[in-house]
Amino acid sequence: MMFSQCGPQRFISANDAYDYLPTYFEEGGIKKVLFLHGEKSWAAAKPYMPEMPASVAIIDVPFNGECSYEEIARVKEIATQNQVDMVIGLGGGKCLDTVKSVTQGTNFKLGLIPTLASNCAPWSALSVHYHENGEHINHEIYHETADIMLLNPQVIVNSPINYFVAGIGDTLAKYYESEMIFENMQPEQFNTQLTISRAMAQACRDDLLENSEQAIADMKKGEVTPVFRKVVETVIVTSGLVGGWGDYFARATGAHSVHDALTVFPATSDSLHGERVAYGILVLLALEKREDEMAELLPLYRSMGLPVCLADLNLDGSDQDVVAQIAHDTSADGTQIHFLPIDTGEQAVARAITRVEEITAGETVA
Incomplete structure (x- = not known):
């Protein structure tokens, strides 16, 4: 059974x-709120x-x-002991994911206030x-969405650029991870939900390929331009609609x-989620033998500083033990890569990793 959900019950994107918030608290009779946030x-x-x-x-x-x-x-214990009415997460994806986990199965209302555009959390x-x-x-995956999400583009434009770049990498995956699944579906399988999901995935790719470099330039100048705002909302909103509408047909693969x-390798701990996902897209394209699309992405990756090989993630791509370990864990039983309708075994993944190294040799991001 397919389960689709759009997103937060209320969403505001404005400076x-x-x-x-005060109006929302008053209208909802909210008297006590837990705010979880980083400094x-x-x-x-x-x-x-x-x-x-x-x-x-x-x-x-x-x-x-x-x-x-x-x-x-x-956090859940603090919220319970204080008998709060609402839990609000303010910060990046891990903070917001934490409050989502805290509120599931409770009577706490859930609020999300992102300060980064680094993923669709x-x-x-x-x-x-x-x-x-x-x-x-x-x-x-939860059946309950946030009660409210508030996005202030002015806060995002002042956030660290590397998180924004990582968010672009993570969002590009929405298209590349789902397209082969969509391509292999029969026309009669496409219901309204999947039609919306696929359109949103394609919008993620098209908007980011066209606008990412300009959005980053605008961010460096501290300017909330229409292009910057479009990319921010693509990373946060459009990307979230892909899996929200498409369920398991359009989730991560x-x-x-x-x-x-x-993430098993301590050497990669300094890299961001979206950076590792961006590298994963290249491995995926090599696995799917879509090297022409990899060639399309590599100039954008290099201009933004996304990793194009294992060395960019502080790993040795020539070390066969490293390659074998990544391939083994990537293709382990139960991992999401097996949603793909191709050979996703350990040897196939290892060959894909090696192929990325071959293609990007001499073109690593400084």
Whole structure:
């Protein structure tokens, strides 16, 4: 059975988006709110925050930086002990994924306030879980979406550029991970949900190939231009609609399986989620023998600084043990790469990794 859901119940994208919070609290009878956030995220958002009503108590909780089961349990205990009405996550994807996990199966309302455009976590109804050391565990899909999501482009334009670039890499995967599945479906299988999902995946690719470099240039100047805002909303909203409407037909496949395998290596801990996914796209395209599309992506990758080979992730691409380990973990039983209708075995993945190394030899990103 296919389960589709659009996204947050209410969504505002504007430089004054946060100003709606007092009204939302009043309309919903919300008296006590837990805010989970990182220090940098709060510093970025605070200048745009309205004064909260005296009738609303705020429980301020610093985020420990990892969407782990330990952190979820800690935050949930604080929320329960304080009998809060609502839990709001303010920050990047891991912070938002944590509050999504905290509120599932409870009566807590859920609010999401992204301070980065690094993935679709502000839109999607799922959480990716990690060990405390950053190693990937799993992901969980929820049937409950956020009650409200507030996006302030001015906060995003002042965020670190490398997170924005990583978000572009992660969002490109929406198309490349789903297109082969869509291509192999029969016309009669396409219902309204899948038609929307595929259109959104194609929009992710088209918008980013056309506008990413200009959006990054605008961000470097600190300007919230129409192009910058379009790319931000593509990363957060359009990408979230792909899996939201397409369910298991359009969720993460090969590129994210490569990402998950890479998290086992401590050397990759300095790289961002979207950077590892972006490299995974190249492996996926090599696996699918779509090298012409890889050639189309490589100039954009190099201009933005996304990884094009294992050396860019602090790994030795000539070390066959490294290649074998990545291939083994990528193709392990139960990984998402097996959604693809091709050979996704360990040897096939190893050959794809090696092929990426061959194609990008001498073209690594500095």
